[in-house]
Amino acid sequence: MKAVAYSIKPFEKEFLARANQKKHEITLISNHLTIDTAIYAEGKDAIIVFTNDDVSAPVVDKLAELGIKYIAARCVGTDQINKQRAAKYGIKLANVPSYSPQAIAEHTVALALALSRRLIKADHNSHLFDFRNDNLIGFNFSGKTVGIIGLGQTGMATAQIFNGLGCKVIGYDKYSPEGIHNINQVDLNELLTSADIISLHIPFTNETEHLINEATLDKMKDGVMLINTSRGGIVKTHDVLVALDMGKIAYLALDVYEYEKGLFFEDHKNDVYKDPIIKNLLARDNVIITPHQAYLTREALQEIADQTIHNLDMWQQNACVGKACVCAKNCRVALVSQSSTLK
Secondary structure (H helix, E strand, C coil): CEEEECCCCHHHHHHHHHHHCCCCEEEECCCCCCCCHHHHHCCCCEEEECCCCCECHHHHHHHHHCCCCEEEECCCCCCCECHHHHHHCCCEEECCCCCCHHHHHHHHHHHHHHHHCCHHHHHHHHHCCCCCCCCCCCCCCCCCEEEEECCCHHHHHHHHHHHHCCCEEEEECCCCCCCCCCCEECCHHHHHHHCCEEEECCCCCCCCCCCECHHHHHHCCCCEEEEECCCHHHECHHHHHHHHHHCCEEEEEECCCCCCCCCCCCCCCCCCCCCHHHHHHHCCCCEEECCCCCCCCHHHHHHHHHHHHHHHHHHHCCCCCHHHECCHHHHHHHHHHHCCCCC
16 A cells, blocks of 8 residues: 655654555655645555644545545544545545553653652752752642543553552543442542542543633632643633633643644744743743653554554455544544543
């Protein structure tokens, strides 16, 4: 099968090459997929995309015109793909249903610990030879209540680590089976009002968009810690800024950002204009932002590459990709099975 992979970073190449074993003729390019770069798909059977690629209706129209039959997302989320437009042309869609949930879970807990013990500030001060302990007081996680929103594989892996720290873990997920070991399942309202730390592990859908907003923030404890390693659009950033100013949120960790498209994954040091919202967030010593890197471990990268190539293998055999299928008719089922929703 001939394919072009968009938004490829240098570190991805070895993993894709190891997974592919020269089975498919894959062109790797660093360009993001846009209406202008869609032309690179000419003569190909498939394209491989990432979270920041534009697979909107006009782009899908162009891809169909170029003869593309398959779109493989090398990520879990597929909200960047217009599934209905792809279905119109009979274009098959696939994703990576899951990969190393421990990678994201471990990053989530690393962010929480770094926030609580003020490690970024301590490290900065130490580099300046300021070794005072002033303003570095943290808190113990043991005995704290952690609320996990979304009890898919990543949410469960995150809960397991927090359990190991001695936390009381509560969780909300409408689709998760009851009786999960070491997690007290509660409704969303109880989680919001009870948790000292809230961690988000749900996909971005029409119903989860801006789940964290003024109304839900008002229900949270004063001084809550909020962590988002799922999708930026789940959090209404403006309302979070207000909550930070009011002290409702005392600690905020974001690995994703509502307006990250065109910003994350790229070097913007020399840009004259810099996003004022993220500048506001970065100016606060109770906020940590990482550039959508929770997935970034060697183990996860290999699993992503392996599943992506497996999807191409199956299509080449005219077979369904199974749980990886996110075609329009299957997208609701796929989302529920791969990662929990609030529908």
